[in-house]
Amino acid sequence: ETGVTQTPRHLVMGMTNKKSLKCEQHLGHNAMYWYKQSAKKPLELMFVYSLEERVENNSVPSRFSPECPNSSHLFLHLHTLQPEDSALYLCASSYTGTGNSPLHFGNGTRLTVT
Amino acid sequence: SQQGEEDPQALSIQEGENATMNCSYKTSINNLQWYRQNSGRGLVHLILIRSNEREKHSGRLRVTLDTSKKSSSLLITASRAADTASYFCATDSSGTYKYIFGTGTRLKVLA
Numbered sequence: 001e002t003g004v005t006q007t008p009r010h011l012v013m014g015m016t017n018k019k020s021l022k023c024e025q026h027l028g029h030n031a032m033y034w035y036k037q038s039a040k041k042p043l044e045l046m047f048v049y050s051l052e053e054r055v056e057n058n059s060v061p062s063r064f065s066p067e068c069p070n071s072s073h074l075f076l077h078l079h080t081l082q083p084e085d086s087a088l089y090l091c092a093s094s095y096t097g098t099g100n101s102p103l104h105f106g107n108g109t110r111l112t113v114t
Numbered sequence: 115s116q117q118g119e120e121d122p123q124a125l126s127i128q129e130g131e132n133a134t135m136n137c138s139y140k141t142s143i144n145n146l147q148w149y150r151q152n153s154g155r156g157l158v159h160l161i162l163i164r165s166n167e168r169e170k171h172s173g174r175l176r177v178t179l180d181t182s183k184k185s186s187s188l189l190i191t192a193s194r195a196a197d198t199a200s201y202f203c204a205t206d207s208s209g210t211y212k213y214i215f216g217t218g219t220r221l222k223v224l225a
Contacts, residue, residue: 004156031211043157043202043215050211090156096211102147103204103213105156 003027006091006106014114015081021109023074023091031096032074033103034066037088049074050096081113119216120203126222133190135219137203138183144206146179147213148188151200160188160201195225 004025013019025032031050035043048055049068056066063085065077074091088108095101121136139146145164149157163170163179163186170177176189190197200218207214 006156033213035215040217042217045212045214048212055212088154092157094211102159102162103149103157104159105149107156108154110154 004091004093004104004106006089006109008109009107010110010112012112012114013078013081015083017081018077018079020078021076021089021091021111023076023106025072025074025091025093025104027093027095027104029093029095029101029104030071031094032068032071033092033094034074034076035090035092037090037108038086043090046076078111081111083113086111086113120201120219122219123217124220124222126224127193129193129195129223129225131193133193133197133221133223135188135201135221137186137188137216139186139203139205140184141205141207143181146177146186147204148175148177148186149202149204149215151202151218153199157202190221193221193223195223197221198223 007022033048034046037043046060047066063080067075088110090108091106092103094103119138127133145162147162148160150160151157161172161177163177174191179186200220202215202218204213204215
């Protein structure tokens with residue numbers, strides 16, 4: 001039990017589908033993150049929500065759309081994805097205050113785009 | 115460009131030996147963290163070292179930080195087969211809460 005729960009664990013979708021990834025944290029943190037992990041590449045920070053501010057990586061395509069309705073829940077909406085979007089998508093949370101806390105990760109959603 | 119880069123990319127050792135991994139980064143930081151990832155799972159935080167610290171220990175882990183060289187090392191002593199995993203360093207880019215990771219070191223400990 002990591003305190004950060006991601007669903008689904010595995011997702012296969014066609015390029016014309018629309019799906020959403022969900023993340024929930026029970027740690028009382030005030031920041032949530034989406035990372036993309038592709039083979040042989042560094043983890044790519046996609047989006048950060050902290051204290052109702054959203055920070056995004058400008059290189060993330062618009063077919064990825066985040067939503068953070070409250071400090072405990074985070075979604076990543078997916079539409080018209082490409083095969084190169086296949087990857088492990090990791091959600092994380094942390095506390096951003098005096099002395100930032102470490103990141104707590106979920107176990108990820110393995111996404112395959114066909 | 116990438117903030118943290120680990121070296122070596124892969125490391126294979128015998129059980130009982132020590133494993134050393136290095137990380138280099140580019141910008142100023144508030145802290146540097148090391149994480150471990152077992153295959154197909156999320157990352158687990160191991161240790162955090164602040165920019166005003168030079169060395170930190172946690173069990174069999176020893177981390178050093180040299181801010182003048184913008185580098186850190188992770189030493190795992192008396193390695194076990196269960197230490198087999200990928201290890202990543204992460205830095206808070208320019209003192210923000212946006213953590214940037216490298217490509218990691220894949221460690222294999224042979225029983």
